[in-house]
Amino acid sequence: MPKDEYQSRAFNIVGTRPIRPDGIDKVTGKARYGADMTAPGMLWGAILRSPHAHARIKSIDTSEAEAMKGVKAVITRADFPKLDLDPGMADILDNSMAGEKALYDGHAVAAVAASSKSLAYAALDAIKVEYEVLPHVVDVDLAMKPDAPVIHAARQDETVPEGLSENVTSRSQYGHGDPEEGFKKADLVIERHFTTAATHQGYIEPNACLAQMGADGQGDLFVCTQGHYMVRDTCAEILGLEAGKLRVTASEIGGGFGGKTHIWMEPVALMLSMKSGKPVKLVLTRDEVFRATGPTSSSSTDIKIGMTKDGKITAATGTFRLQSGAYPGATAFLSAMCGFAPYDLEHVRTEGLEVMTNRPKAAAYRAPGSPMAAYAVESVIDELCQKLDLDPLETRLKNAAREGTKSAYGPTYPAIGLEATLKAAQEHPHWTAPLGENQGRGVACGFWFNFGGNTSVNLMVNPDGTVSLSEGNPDIGGSRASMSMMAAEELGIPLDQVRCVISDTGSLGLNDVTDGSRVTFAVGLATIKAARHAIEIMKTRAAMKWGIEPEAVDWVDGAAVPAGPNAGKFPPMSIKEIAAIAANTGGPIAGHCEANAEGAGVSFATHMVDTEVDPETGAVKVLRYTVFQDAGKAIHPDYVEGQFQGGAAQGIGWALNEEYIHDEDGRLLNAGFLDYRIPVASDLPMIEPVILEIPNPGHPYGVRGVGETSIVPPLAAIANSVSRGAGVRLTSLPMSPPKIRAAVKAG
């Protein structure tokens, strides 16, 4: 077996719960997030945004703002170079700064850099924009109609059927078998329509950066992002720079959840710096974060499932319509792939439709596309179980995908953990705990692919034998800890001998964005390979010293040892001893790995939740919550649990409270944390995490990503719980009190 595939082994460090290495900085306020950096002579940037959902920009008069004392630069789209960008890149530029049209409430139309924050905002007030307001559409179903206002013409691809608005840009299809035949074998077929609202990732740190462009074409950017290489490459392309001239450093990151895998205003900061010749700090307000950085898609879904009276699914179909905001590129195709992924189905067909609307460009939000799909699918399965008087866990087990199952989206699964999560749920005391009046228990399953991707890691053995580990993905929730743990485990040295840093784009090879739950898997894999590379070098150095062949050296407990009695008798040579002779045995010692990681294992979760509905007010109280998820191998269990708990909490918000609310003019009415209410501490119970470990065959330690799967089941689990507690099936999120109250009254 190649060494980078899974091998069962005992661990010394992996699986323990040490204090994270970046912890002290984060509990003392020393850690520098995006808005925490300054530069000598720094200016403050600010962005003027469209108050209209859809409008032609007739003119922009910046003369008064430019004449203000202390204003050093004013820019509009006219300041950006006119380059021949591919459509996706042109969209990013257009979203950063509007061209001919403002496409949503909050779309950037101009920006300033001034010597103080207050002056920058005063200068925005002095910019005069003349708009011609156009008809708009924010609803996904309305945007699909042939007579809907068109956001962009001619962006449809060849997959879109005739008769739909040009706002429908793409259609994807998955599945196998013949669902119509399958439905004939069912004892009960249920078909339902579901909607979910757009929700925001709601990271607590607003997007921020500090840009510094030099007259020589070289630049530096300090930015909170989930992927500073992506920021570098995108900004360089949009601004006509060479990527190597722009060095991007990732700040500490105050949450992202997918929302910081995109470009929002970094090209604006760089352009302001170019034009002013000064460093420019640009920090979005919370209002701007809500109005102009991508929320997830709202969705409109049809699901049809047939089931026999003993609980076997005979056929399933789904149509998922996701709005992508003002540009093509939603994740309906992922909805269409994920919705039925937990089940072993003979007959299944799905389609996904991507639809443009006058909303901010939709962004990834933790397993993008999957939660809304699972919500609809798992709701129908729950209703089938209710009507056929079946046990919802047993029924899911009966249909569960397992090793060898052909998935609903095509591939055949290797070893997977869905059954393990369902069985753990059955055996947990939560499942049999008594329920009171108006209380319901909901369960739901969820799936996410996970991802590998381009990764570079350097592992340097310093002259004193300590280890410096460089990786290129921002530490969004404990990855310095898990990387250090894997490096120390592999090298056989104490954890405190490793220090992990997040390198800038000039110091390490390409690293893909922190997305797809890829970091612990892919960067972990690269870290292990870099450590193994360093070990090979160290074995060679010991062999040189001992005068034997490198093949005759083994690595045991952080030291080189002779491989057997024939290799000669030498005492173990520790990493410190080898480091000390490095200069005389060939020079510095460093291992590295650059790879496009494959083999990210898919992951599944089952969530169980109890809620109580107040039939008078429609308010829902979450009473008890348990997460069962396959982590493959939990490197640092505390932070795996944290991902489970955090995903559940975000899902609870999505299910019960959170939604973008627009007025009739398409303006966002709740662009703040008071009116867009994410769960607060008093809304939630403890969330019990149960970690299952079904090793991923594609990782040496068996790791699977865990960050995204945890947000997939909660929407459905809560909906099933509330529907059972209220005695009425809810089909629209969020299940806000007025909606529940009306449904209960209607019976």
Next chain:
Amino acid sequence: MSRIHVTTTINGEETDFLCEPQQTLLDVLRDDLDMTGSKEGCGSGDCGACSVILDGRLVCSCLVLAPEAEGRSVETIEGMAEGDKLHPLQQKFLEMAALQCGVCTPGILVAAKNLLERNPDPTEEEVRYWLAGNLCRCTGYDKIIRAVMETAADLRGAA
């Protein structure tokens, strides 16, 4: 614009600064005094990331005008540890992994410290309601609530 001279006490040290009349205490802490431990998550008093103690009272520093700090005492996250010695809450948050991204952590620590000074034996519900003004999007609050409860128990045991 003429600037206002303010003399105040921050983390026990007399400090003075010049500010514009509309600047918030948070702006001055972050932008003028380079005390960036207090974070601006919303600027409207809804997220608690900028929590500081003003004359013993927990406030959002984004809702306090900087000139209002004149003659008063401000405690921020930067004053919570005594030199290298972490406050028990800070230590417990590390041990129990009560943070992920860490951006809400300073505000939550400041708020939790203020709670334990008022109520050394809070119930879980009291901790949850006291911290309801401090948003965390990463953790689901579970480990935060447990860390505050355990610190309270430790401090009661030590008293």
